[in-house]
Amino acid sequence: MLEHGGRLRAAAQQYGIAREDWLDLSTGIAPYGWPLPAIAAEAWARLPEPDDGLEAVARDYYGAASLLPVAGSQAAIQALPRLRKGCTVGILSPTYAEHAAAWRREGHRVMQLSEGAIDRALPRLDVLLLVNPNNPTGRRIETPRLLAWHAQLAERGGWLLVDEAFMDCTPEHSLAAHGAQPGMILLRSFGKFFGLAGLRLGFVLAEQALLDELAELLGQVGELAVIDQVLHIA
Known part of the structure; x- marks a missing residue:
């Protein structure tokens, strides 16, 4: 993986500056942690189960027909390129560099595209990838386009x-309502908005067949009850 933020403890040790004296702008995690509810001891004392209720809560929040919880959206970024064979991927750039790195790592051809070049390049693409709103520009592509x-x-x-x-x-600009259509894949991150980055939680919104394939690849075993309880505050 590329270095893309965090590692504040290592920086503090390297430069001899205490962690509390740093203003850390290196990650996109919300600095205002959502208030935690009381978490039952049982949540820490049993294995995950696939019917804990997490997916139902997340579907309701995102307005999605089908989704898959993952250990942070980074897990999906690294795994999705393994579900296709040798394809051409267009990436709206500049953007979050992990996407291009993940597709190249699996042997795919990656084209860095400007927004104006997408329509011309689209007939040659197997995958079009973009961050919306974009990181780092903040640019948002309108839904009809x-x-x-x-x-x-x-x-x-x-x-x-x-x-x-x-x-x-x-959220009114999200494609979540269209996420179950074949060929549509959306990534959502928990920590960017809710904080609580220690949960390491993200979601993939897509048609169920693709989610099943991705879950098999990731070795998905279910959701943690503690995450289910936290998500009820959303």
């Missing part, structure tokens, strides 16, 4: 992969 790109890709078995890690402040 995204749906038009998706329609062209899905017609030939392609994917529109949209990382919505920073969408919680403007």
Whole structure:
């Protein structure tokens, strides 16, 4: 993985400056931790189960028909390229560098694209990937344009992969309601908005068949009861 933030303890040790004296702007995690409810001791004393209720709570919050909890959206970023064979991936750039690194790592051809070049490049792409709103520019692509790109890709078995890690402040612009369509894959991050980064939680919104394939790849065994309890505050 690329170095993309955090590691404050290592920086404090390297420069001899106490952690509390740093202003850490290196990550996108909300600094205002959501208040934690009382967590039953049972949550720490049993193994995960697939019917803990986490998915139902998340579907309700995102307005999604189907989703998969993952150990942070980074897990999905690294795993999704393994579900396709040798394809051409267009990435709206500049953006979060882990996406390009993950697809290249699995041997795919990656094209860094400007927004104006997407329509011309689309016929040659198997996957179009973008962060919306973008990181680091904050630029947001309007929904009709995204749906038009998706329609062209899905017609030939392609994917529109949209990382919505920073969408919680403007949920009306999310594609979550369209997430179950074939060829549409959305990533959502918990820590960017709710803080509580120690939960290491993210979600993939997509059609159920793809989610089942991704769960098999990740060795998904269910959700933690403690996360289910925390999510009820959302």
